[in-house]
Structures are given as C-alpha cells and as structure tokens.
Amino acid sequence: MEKSWYPGLMAREEKRLKENLKFIDLVLEVLDARLPLASRNYRLQKMLGDKKRLVILNKADLAEEDITGRWLEVLAREKWPVLAFNAREISGLKKLEKLLLVNRPENLQYRRSLRLMVVGIPNVGKSTIINRLVHKFAVKTGEKAGITRGPQWIRLRAGWEMMDTPGLLSPYFKNNDSALALAAIGSLDFKVVDEENTAKWLVERFLTREKFLSLIKYYVLADDYTGKSAARLLVEIGLSRGCLQKGGGVDKIKAAQLVLRxxxxxxxxxxxxxxPEDYEEL
Structure with missing residues (x-):
C-alpha cells in the first residue's frame, strides 16, 4: 500500500500524541481480538517506547475463544500485561480495573491523579472501553472510523484521568490482505479499499475457515456451496436479502455493505x- 493514502490529520495527531505522552503514567493499547497483529500500529509501538502499558484484546466476544487464548500466549511474551476484553461483561470490566490498580505507579508526584492514555487504530473500541470505565457515555462511539476527533481528557473516577486519542493507522500495510482485513473491521476508510472487494475477501475467510454454515443459516442460503466463489456467494446473499437494482440485478455494493455491517x-x-500460525516470525 502506498504511503500517499496517509491522511494529514493522522500525521498531525501522531505529533500531538508524542507531545502528550510525557504527561502519561500508563497507556492502554487496544487491539481487535479478531485481528491482533494487523490491528497493531507499529509506528505507535515505536512512539511508546518503554512507556508502561496494558495490552487489551477488545471485542473478544466476536473472536474465536481458542485462538484468542493462543494470541494471549504470544502477546504475553512481551513485558506488558495482556487482557482479553468483552465490553458487554461486567467481569471483564472488573478485571481491567484491577489491572489498572495493580499497575498504578507507586509514587505519583504531588499525589496527583493517575493519568492514563488509550491508544490504537480506528474502530477497535477505545471509546467504548472508556465509556465502560466511566459507567456512562462520556465519548462518542460508532462503526465508522474516525469518530474521536482530537485528544480528550476524561475523569474516570476519583484519582483517575484518561486521555482518549483518535485512532492512528500506519501509513503502510504489510500486504493487500492486511488492508482488506482492516477495512472489514471498520478501521480503514473505503476510499482506500472498496466495499465489494472487502466483503468478498471476508466471505472467502468464512469459506477457508469452514465457518460458512453460519452465513447459510443467517442469510437462509442453499446448503450446497461447494465450488462456489466468494463473489458468487455475495450475489446469493444479495438475492436472499433483496439487495436489487432496477431491472432485478443484484446491487453488489448494497450486498457488500450488508455483510460488512x-x-x-x-x-x-x-x-x-x-x-499466530499465520506469521512465521512468531
């Protein structure tokens, strides 16, 4: 992927994040549990350096539990605590709060508040985590990348303050699959990767991972999908859900939007x- 796609806004926010890091005691790095490595911004890793942090695999309820367990083992090789997190469960919130307490610096100057920062790429659920910690909707959330605009200081509780930051993507992607995967989870704008190709890539993942029965059940498709391409199956999903153009043809863009949503x-x-097995270096 060419560097030229990189928005000027992200470059400015990177600079602002660097400037604010010196005020932070503890960083929460949020990754998507369905895409732990591809949803990690390695430029951000370099910026954080040795800054103390917690690594959160968010949306763990949408990922396969056994594979999440393997990712936890891989990420635990780093020196930072790792937590699989489901924002819908109170038990996960309690575990996160406990980790924050355990990793609080012992001697804060002038007995000031603990200053936290949450970082990650767009749409991995940073603002949702903050809202759970605050127990109310303190910051906007949504499927669209870029909901958070500019750093925001939020008081979580007595003695805790957190800075929410806009999602920051790397200007480079390892390969086209990485870009399509990021688009599928909503982290990459469709001005970079189009919706139809992203949806076909996603349907192909369901096929190769032998997860297509869930699509058959949800979209009420024919059981026999052997030998069918992802493009053909996307058309059948469009037919099943009435994603039609004038004249009766399938509106592939609408079908793609439906599947991604x-x-x-x-x-x-x-x-x-x-x-983890997809990466030789791990």
Whole structure:
C-alpha cells in the first residue's frame, strides 16, 4: 500500500500524541481480538517506547475463544500485561480495573491523579472501553472510523484521568490482505479499499475457515456451496436479502455493505481473521 493514502490529520495527531505522552503514567493499547497483529500500529509501538502499558484484546466476544487464548500466549511474551476484553461483561470490566490498580505507579508526584492514555487504530473500541470505565457515555462511539476527533481528557473516577486519542493507522500495510482485513473491521476508510472487494475477501475467510454454515443459516442460503466463489456467494446473499437494482440485478455494493455491517455487529458468529500460525516470525 502506498504511503500517499496517509491522511494529514493522522500525521498531525501522531505529533500531538508524542507531545502528550510525557504527561502519561500508563497507556492502554487496544487491539481487535479478531485481528491482533494487523490491528497493531507499529509506528505507535515505536512512539511508546518503554512507556508502561496494558495490552487489551477488545471485542473478544466476536473472536474465536481458542485462538484468542493462543494470541494471549504470544502477546504475553512481551513485558506488558495482556487482557482479553468483552465490553458487554461486567467481569471483564472488573478485571481491567484491577489491572489498572495493580499497575498504578507507586509514587505519583504531588499525589496527583493517575493519568492514563488509550491508544490504537480506528474502530477497535477505545471509546467504548472508556465509556465502560466511566459507567456512562462520556465519548462518542460508532462503526465508522474516525469518530474521536482530537485528544480528550476524561475523569474516570476519583484519582483517575484518561486521555482518549483518535485512532492512528500506519501509513503502510504489510500486504493487500492486511488492508482488506482492516477495512472489514471498520478501521480503514473505503476510499482506500472498496466495499465489494472487502466483503468478498471476508466471505472467502468464512469459506477457508469452514465457518460458512453460519452465513447459510443467517442469510437462509442453499446448503450446497461447494465450488462456489466468494463473489458468487455475495450475489446469493444479495438475492436472499433483496439487495436489487432496477431491472432485478443484484446491487453488489448494497450486498457488500450488508455483510460488512452484520459482521461488525457480531451476528454472523465468532470468527478470528488471523492466527499466530499465520506469521512465521512468531
């Protein structure tokens, strides 16, 4: 992927994040549990350096539990605590709060508040985590990348303050699959990767991971999908859900939007888009 796609806004926010890091005691790095490595911004890793942090695999309820367990083992090789997190469960929130307490610096100057920063790429659920910690909707959330605009200081509780930052993507992607995966989870704008190709890539993942039965059930498709391409199956989903153009042809863009929206909502069942075994370097 060419560097030229990189928005000027992200470059400015990178600079602002660097400037604010010196005021932070503890960083929460948020990754998507369905895409732990591809949803990690390695430029951000370099910026953080040795800054103390917690690594959160968010949306764990949408990922395959056994594969998440393997990712936790891989990430635990780093020196930072790692937590699989489901914002819908109170038990996960309690575990996160406990980790924050355990990792609080012992001697804060002038007995000031603990200053936290939450970082990650767009749409991995940073603002949702903050809202759970605050126990109210302190910051906007949504499927669209770029909901958070500019750093925001939020008081979580007595003695805790957190800075929410806009999602920051790297200007480079490892390969086209990485870009399509990021688009599928909603982290990459469709001005960079189009919706139809992203949806076909996602349907192909369901096929190769032998998860297509969940699509058959949800979209009421024919059981016999052997030998059918992802493009053909996307057309059948469009037919099943009435995504039609004038004249009766399938509106592939609408069908793609439907599949991507349903995937992000979690109604297509649990699926992890990458495994540790996919990476030779791990």
């Amino acid at each position: 349903d995937f992000r909502r979690g109604v297509l069942g649990r699926i992890t888009l990458e495994k």
